[in-house]
Amino acid sequence: MTARRAVLGAAVAAALLLSACGSDDQDVRDTIAENYELxxxxxxxxxxxxxxxVLSVAGTIESAAEAGRDHSEGDDRYLGYEETMVHIAPSPGGxxxxxxxxxxxxxxxxxPVIVPVWGLFGGGYRSGFSGGGSGFGK
Incomplete structure (x- = not known):
């Protein structure tokens, strides 16, 4: 009987984890829409x-969902999620x-900025990543 409970408990935990995974992209879009001027x-x-x-904006966005990929190029920041990408750049007027x-x-x-770091597009950051680097986001 305890083996059945363990299997059932693992199945419930897996279902909860999977149901939470798909919302990162929407959480990111919602956070941006709620906090910044369209x-x-x-x-x-x-x-x-x-x-x-840029750093503060990236922190706010990543408080909603941690990016699967994160790259800085100069003062710009690129955040990659399963179905969404975000680019944050300093505005000329501040x-x-x-x-x-x-x-x-x-x-x-x-x-041209992200392919050398993240690899070629493959449908999302989990399936498409093949680039080099430190290992973060792979």
Missing amino acids: VSQSGDYAAYRSDDD GSDIEVTDVRDGYDRWG
């Missing part, structure tokens, strides 16, 4: 504006400009 939107792409610096889009569009937009 500048423009077209399909899955949206641009936002913040008075906060603060930050934030772009959020789906992974395929992110690779199209920022490929």
Whole structure:
């Protein structure tokens, strides 16, 4: 009887874990929409504006969901999730400009910066990662 309970308990735990996994992308988009000023939107792409610096914005976004991939290039920051990518850059007038889009569009937009670090697009950060580096995000 205890073996059945252990199997049942493991199955319930796995189901709860799987149900929580799919929400990171929406949590990120919701956090950005709730905290920053929408500048423009077209399909899955949206641009936002913040008075906060890049590091603060990235911290707020990652408080909603830790990025599977995280890359800094100069003062810019790139965060990769299963189906969503975020680019945060210093705004010329101070603060930050934030772009959020789906992974395929992110690779199209920022490929020259992220492909050498994250590898080629493969459908999401878990299945597509093959790049070199420190091992973070693999």
